[in-house]
Amino acid sequence: MASFSPPLSSTLPTSLNRVHFSRRNWLCFLQKRNQSLFLAKSIENGAGNVNSIATEEKRESSPVAVAEKKEEGAKKAESLGLNGTVSTSVKAEVPSFKDERWVGGTWDLKQFQKGGKTDWDAVIDAEVRRRKWLQDNPEASSNNEPVVFDTSIIPWWQWIKRFHLPEAELLNGRAAMIGFFMAYFVDSLTGAGLVDQMGNFFCKTLLFVAVVGVLFVRKNEDIENIKKLIEESTFYDKQWQATWQDENSSDKN
Amino acid sequence: MASITSPFLIPSKTKTKTCYSRHRHLTITASSRPLRAAVIGGGPAGASAAISLANANITTFLFERNPAGSKPCGGAIPLCMMEEFSLPPSLIDRHVSKFLLLSPSNLPSLFSRHLSAESHYIPMLRREVLDSFLRERAKEKGAVVVPGLVTGIKVPGSDKEPYVIRYTSEGSIQTIEADVIVGADGANSRVAREIGAGEYATAIAFQERIRLPPSAMSYYTDLAEMYLGSDVSPDFYAWVFPKCDHVAVGTGTVSSKTSIKSLQASLHARAGSKLAGGTVIRVEAHPIPEHPRPRRVVGRVALVGDAAGYVTKCSGEGIYFAAKSGRLCGEAIGRLWREEGKVTEAGLKREYLKKWDDEYLGMFRFLDILHKVFYMDDAGKEALTEMCADAYVQKRTFECYLNKKMTVGPPWEEMKLAWRTVGSMMRNRLLGKEVEKLRKLEGSYPSII
Numbered sequence: 001m002a003s004f005s006p007p008l009s010s011t012l013p014t015s016l017n018r019v020h021f022s023r024r025n026w027l028c029f030l031q032k033r034n035q036s037l038f039l040a041k042s043i044e045n046g047a048g049n050v051n052s053i054a055t056e057e058k059r060e061s062s063p064v065a066v067a068e069k070k071e072e073g074a075k076k077a078e079s080l081g082l083n084g085t086v087s088t089s090v091k092a093e094v095p096s097f098k099d100e101r102w103v104g105g106t107w108d109l110k111q112f113q114k115g116g117k118t119d120w121d122a123v124i125d126a127e128v129r130r131r132k133w134l135q136d137n138p139e140a141s142s143n144n145e146p147v148v149f150d151t152s153i154i155p156w157w158q159w160i161k162r163f164h165l166p167e168a169e170l171l172n173g174r175a176a177m178i179g180f181f182m183a184y185f186v187d188s189l190t191g192a193g194l195v196d197q198m199g200n201f202f203c204k205t206l207l208f209v210a211v212v213g214v215l216f217v218r219k220n221e222d223i224e225n226i227k228k229l230i231e232e233s234t235f236y237d238k239q240w241q242a243t244w245q246d247e248n249s250s251d252k253n
Numbered sequence: 254m255a256s257i258t259s260p261f262l263i264p265s266k267t268k269t270k271t272c273y274s275r276h277r278h279l280t281i282t283a284s285s286r287p288l289r290a291a292v293i294g295g296g297p298a299g300a301s302a303a304i305s306l307a308n309a310n311i312t313t314f315l316f317e318r319n320p321a322g323s324k325p326c327g328g329a330i331p332l333c334m335m336e337e338f339s340l341p342p343s344l345i346d347r348h349v350s351k352f353l354l355l356s357p358s359n360l361p362s363l364f365s366r367h368l369s370a371e372s373h374y375i376p377m378l379r380r381e382v383l384d385s386f387l388r389e390r391a392k393e394k395g396a397v398v399v400p401g402l403v404t405g406i407k408v409p410g411s412d413k414e415p416y417v418i419r420y421t422s423e424g425s426i427q428t429i430e431a432d433v434i435v436g437a438d439g440a441n442s443r444v445a446r447e448i449g450a451g452e453y454a455t456a457i458a459f460q461e462r463i464r465l466p467p468s469a470m471s472y473y474t475d476l477a478e479m480y481l482g483s484d485v486s487p488d489f490y491a492w493v494f495p496k497c498d499h500v501a502v503g504t505g506t507v508s509s510k511t512s513i514k515s516l517q518a519s520l521h522a523r524a525g526s527k528l529a530g531g532t533v534i535r536v537e538a539h540p541i542p543e544h545p546r547p548r549r550v551v552g553r554v555a556l557v558g559d560a561a562g563y564v565t566k567c568s569g570e571g572i573y574f575a576a577k578s579g580r581l582c583g584e585a586i587g588r589l590w591r592e593e594g595k596v597t598e599a600g601l602k603r604e605y606l607k608k609w610d611d612e613y614l615g616m617f618r619f620l621d622i623l624h625k626v627f628y629m630d631d632a633g634k635e636a637l638t639e640m641c642a643d644a645y646v647q648k649r650t651f652e653c654y655l656n657k658k659m660t661v662g663p664p665w666e667e668m669k670l671a672w673r674t675v676g677s678m679m680r681n682r683l684l685g686k687e688v689e690k691l692r693k694l695e696g697s698y699p700s701i702i
Contacts, residue, residue: 128687134358135631135688138484140525141359143472150360150639151680163683236566236621240614242451242547243606
């Protein structure tokens with residue numbers, strides 16, 4: 001598979017803004033902290049004994065055990081059909097995602113018409129709301145009403161129009177401003193006008209560096225992100241090569 | 254740090270370099286004796302190592318502390334393993350030919366919609382059945398299976414001395430000497446601790462075995478499910494795998510080990526009515542290594558399988574790599590003994606580790622990249638699910654998974670795949686960013702489940 005650098009550099013800010021336990025994800029990932037809190041039981045049980053791993057044998061003969069687990073996150077509990085014995089616990093009634101335009105597991109595009117054409121912006125907004133809802137209230141998957149909507153239904157030009165173009169405008173503006181002032185600056189230093197500057201190899205290199213720089217380093221945070229990305233992408237490899245590192249260093253001794 | 258290059262020298266007439274001809278035999282003088290190898294741990298890794306060692310006429314002792322035990326494990330093996338290890342079809346409980354992937358927004362993606370069930374399926378079996386079959390084979394080849402728990406290993410001071418293994422068997426403490434040790438004792442490896450192999454980060458896999466009523470079980474006859482989403486696992490996936498007469502429902506995580514019970518509850522909520530009426534018959538958990546230990550070969554001790562850390566990212570697969578590494582290590586020891594007359598740390602690294610890394614490092618790296626790209630946030634998981642609906646992706650994934658060969662398809666198709674992947678990732682990332690923007694606007698954050 002090809003490399004994915006453009007999308008990757010933007011994951012880190014979003015994940016860091018998430019629920020605070022996911023911030024711990026990154027820290028834990030980068031530090032090798034051993035968090036096996038569950039598996040403290042040691043293996044020294046003597047020959048032939050099982051259960052060194054945290055196994056519990058639960059001989060439950062009623063569905064209550066499974067049902068109680070469901071209470072913590074029960075959504076469409078009434079439709080689950082195991083209610084005979086569950087009346088004792090309180091069911092948290094969390095409503096499922098409802099929107100009149102969400103029909104049969106997908107967005108009904110006929111309801112998004114504006115001026116005879118589909119208003120894709122509104123479709124994107126509706127999907128964003130649905131995903132936000134689902135993050136807060138995860139729903140049970142169901143075979144009766146499977147989700148059919150996938151993002152490729154929205155045409156490519158809509159994505160470009162809404163997301164790419166504004167940012168492209170911003171970056172082009174910045175690049176133009178930087179370019180103008182650099183051209184003026186170099187002209188005042190060397191006396192070479194714009195045409196002479198463009199003929200020079202060194203200037204062309206600088207121009208290239210400037211364009212690439214603006215593409216990848218859009219905010220100050222991006223420099224940190226790129227460093228972290230490089231560190232992370234080589235991390236796994238370093239763990240595998242650890243054996244050979246030792247060998248090299250011992251040879252030098 | 255153990256950098257004992259400890260050649261275990263036997264008086265031999267010739268010292269040869271790595272072999273060129275199978276027919277060249279070292280003359281062994283009468284005072285020397287056959288090599289003694291101890292394989293600690295009798296799972297797929299240990300049993301395969303014992304089989305290879307016994308095939309090379311090495312005196313092999315296979316230690317297994319719980320021969321009858323069943324292990325908390327998915328129990329899925331790749332198709333190529335059936336052939337490579339000559340496993341009889343009677344070991345298989347069921348053929349899983351349909352695999353349903355569910356994204357965080359519950360978009361389903363049915364793997365093998367485009368593939369034929371006869372040649373593309375995942376054999377599911379019970380670990381106790383597979384493990385005891387392989388141990389029986391090791392016994393037939395001449396290994397001695399010792400039911401006992403190894404409690405300590407005394408590392409020798411010099412190359413002439415053997416390792417002394419202390420173990421308890423039938424209530425009594427006994428010792429045995431061995432020249433070479435293969436550590437195949439799993440994720441909490443005692444051998445690794447004794448030789449100072451270093452630590453690794455682990456994920457925890459937690460699963461419940463649930464017996465479903467027949468109507469619900471029929472849905473899972475040849476279908477396994479994989480749930481993606483930060484509600485069921487922030488950095489891994491949750492699964493419902495059918496076993497012989499029940500389903501294994503579980504989830505795993507590296508970073509949120511303390512919330513594992515709530516992740517499991519969310520999995521029940523996500524699976525919804527498909528698990529209705531089920532009774533939990535067993536609850537189990539186990540650590541899964543995330544990457545290899547820093548030192549997999551120390552002295553004349555080599556680690557294989559989970560003890561070495563050979564579990565892939567992304568899919569968490571370990572049985573095949575355990576068996577393969579056990580076999581490779583056993584064969585390496587056999588080759589070193591036959592051709593060089595001695596087993597050394599350098600020899601083990603050259604014949605076993607280097608060959609292993611050359612063969613499988615690429616695959617492990619690739620799965621790590623997939624894991625990093627697709628598993629770290631909901632947008633990636635959505636993109637993965639969308640991509641998996643594609644026929645080309647399904648074909649290639651099955652080829653790589655079932656045959657364990659990293660092949661590169663025709664370049665034009667690969668480029669189209671890359672293009673589609675990037676497109677899907679970008680769309681889902683953009684939607685994810687919009688969700689964040691909306692959140693900031695509305696000032697609400699998801700509650701911790």
